[in-house]
Amino acid sequence: MKRATLWPDHLLPEADLPPPWPGREVRFGGSALYVRDTPATSAGAKPALYVHGLGGSSQNWTDLAGLLADRLDGQAIDLPGFGRSEPGRRYTIPAFADLVIRWIEHSDRGPVHLFGNSLGGAIAVQVAGLRPDLVRTLTLISPALPFLDFRRSLQGRMLPVLAIPGGERLVARYLTQLAPEIMAQQVLEACVADLSRIGEQRRAEALEEIRVRYEAAHYAAAYVRTFRGLVSSFLRSYLPGPGSLWRLAASVRAPALVVGGRADRLVDVRVAPQTARVIPDSRLLMLDGVGHVAQLEVPRLVARAVVGLLAETEESGRRSDLAG
Template sequence: MKPATLAPDRLLPAHSVPPPWPGRQVRLDGTVTYVRETPATAPDAEPALYVHGLGGSAQNWTDLAGLLADRLDGHAIDLPGFGRSEPGPRYTVPFFAERVIRWIEHSGRGPVHLFGNSLGGAISVRVAALRPELVRTLTLVSPALPFLDFRRSLQGRMLPLLAIPRAERLAAWRLAQLAPEVMAQQVMEACVADLSRICDQRRQEALEEIRVRYEAEHYAAAYVRTFRGLVGSFLRSYLPGSGSLWRMAGSIPAPTLVVGGRRDRLVDVRVAPQTARVIPDSRLLMLDGVGHVAQLEVPRLVARAVLGLLTETGEVRQQADLAG
């Protein structure tokens, strides 16, 4: 593990607030996956894939994907049951990882620069470990890798819900009791340390995303079952066997950037440094005063760290080509 390198801010585009990138529906293995595309602004841009967290969507990557469009030709998918994708048959980390693998294969764009936030980070770790030939570099933002002290997460309050029969119905009922505006505010407060960093346009887009959830009858079940699947993956990681996410992380060969916020309220703040220690070729960026979704809260800082990673790995590839 070593500290992340920050590229100069002048290498990034001027400050702007782009609208969500255009999206389309793709039928994959019998169900619809929704994908947003951030067109590259340079001819030699390389393919990238962005994977959101629990309860999120492809829109969580709007700013970061735009800032990196000069280097990366981006796709951001909605996981099954979230955003505008149809529900899936299962809601486990292995199932989501297989869907990401299938998307990379279906799109024919591999190997990709793979990005994952929170749940998307756990999924991306599994993809990078099981199918290393599909991953050029790996960037993990507050990855939801296993930790057992749920007092360090606001999600710990949900654990009793998992023991209740038909918990999905209770979650749907609770969702119906809250106005979309209240839910959007609660989600933002849980994920972001400094709300002044989120502009009015992003707040309005977050509210529209919440309204999409209210219209999707499957959303509450998808959320609860995914949370149950994530907790199950945490527990399995501390048992013998090949399914441990920590053991998988230790086998990843891809150059990796790990970003964590010191005011993360959803994932134990010790997880990001531990992830960087476990992954062999890793760089760590810990951000003071930043919460769970650094790519939303401080996208330019995250983009500078990604550019640092891309520059370093590009130079290594160049040297290898010259030596060959």
Template sequence: MKRALLEADESIARDEMPPPWPGRAVRIDGSVTYVRDTPATRPGAEPALYVHGLGGSAQNWTDLAGLLADRLDGQSIDLPGFGRSDPGRRYTIPALADRVIRYIEHSGRGPVHLFGNSLGGAVSVRVAGLRPDLVRTLTLISPAMPFLDPRRSLQGRMVPLLAVPGAERFASRWLTQLPPEEMARQVMEACVADTRRICDQRRQEAIDEIRIRYTAEHYASAYLRTLRGLVGSFVRAYLPGAGSLWRIAGLITAPTLVIGGTQDRLVDVRVPAQVARLIPDSRLLVLDGVGHVPQMEVPRTVARAAAALLAETAPVLAEPAPLPAAGPVPAAAPVPVAGGPVPAAG
């Protein structure tokens, strides 16, 4: 594990407030996966895929994908049952990882720079560990990797429902009892340490997303069954067998960046460091005073860390063989390099 670097701030594109990137339905194996494209702004950009967390959607990546568009040709997907994607038949971590793998294969864009937040981080760990041929680099943001007591999370109040027959009915009532504006406020306060960092446009987009969820009959079931699958992965992580996410993390060969916030209320704050220690080629960035979704709360800092990883792992082009010298040549003065990576702060 190494300390993460931050690319120079001036090397990152100017902050803008793009609307949600254009979306389209992609049919894979008879089911729709909704995809948002963040077109590259420069030629030669490499493919990237962004995977959201529990209860989120592809829109969670709008700002970060925009800031990296000069380096990456980004696509973000709605996982089955979330956003505008069709519901899935199963909502376990292996099933969700299989959907990500199938999308990468279907798109023909692999290997990709893979980004995952929260649940999407756990899914991305499985993808990178089991299909290294599909992943060029891996960035895990507040990954929901197993920790012993999920009740410490704010989502822990939903855990008792997992053992109740017909729990989807109760979950549906709980998830739709509040006006969209109030639900968006509560979700934002749970995920973000300083809500002043979220602009009005992003707040309104969150409200619009919740309105879509309220009209999707499958959403409550997808949410609860995905939570059940996530908690199930926690249990399996401490049992013998090859299915443990911790064991799979140790198989990852891709250069990896792990990011966590000290004010994360949904994933144990000790998890990012544990993940980084286990992945052989890893870098760790811990952000003081930041919550569960750093890519939304401090997207520019996350973009600088991701850009440093890309710069560090970029293929080195072979230098052409020198031409025979006709005679003595005076030594050239050294040229200063600007915009290189600098150590990450705290």
């Protein structure tokens, strides 16, 4: 593990506030998968794939993907049951990872620069560990890798719901009792340390995403079942046998960047440094005063670290070519 290298800020594209990138429904695996494309702005851009966290959507990546569009030809997917994708049959880390693997193969864009936030980070680790041929680099932002002290997460209060038969119905009832505006504010407060960094346009888009969830009858079940699958993966990681996310992380061979916010309220703040220690070729960036979604809260800073990783790996590749 080493410290992340930050690319000079003035060499990034000029700051702007793009709208969410165009999206489309793709019939894939027997259901509709929603995919947003961030078109590359330069020739030679490499393929990238962005995977969101629990309760999030592909829209969470708009700012970061825009800042990287001169280097990366990006796609962001809505996982089954979230955003605008249809519900899935299984909501486990292996099931989501299998979908990501099949999507990379189906889109014929691999290997990709793979990004994951929170739940998406756990999925990305599984993909990189199982299919190194599909991953050029790995960027993990507040990855939800296993930790057992749920007092360190606001989502710990969800644990009793997992033990209640019909917990999905309780969550659905709770959601219907909250106005979308209140729910959007609660989501932002849980995920973002400094709300002044989130402008009115992004707040309005977050509200619209909440409205989409309210209209989806499957959303509460998808959320609870995914959370149950995530907790199950945490427990398995500390037991003997296959399926440990920590053992998969140790097998990752792609160059990796791990970003953590020291004001993260959803994932134990000790997880990001531990992840960077476990992944062999890793770089760590810990951010003071930043929460769970650094790519939304401080996208330029995250972009600088990503470009630092890309530049480093490109230089390493050139040296290998010369040596060969």
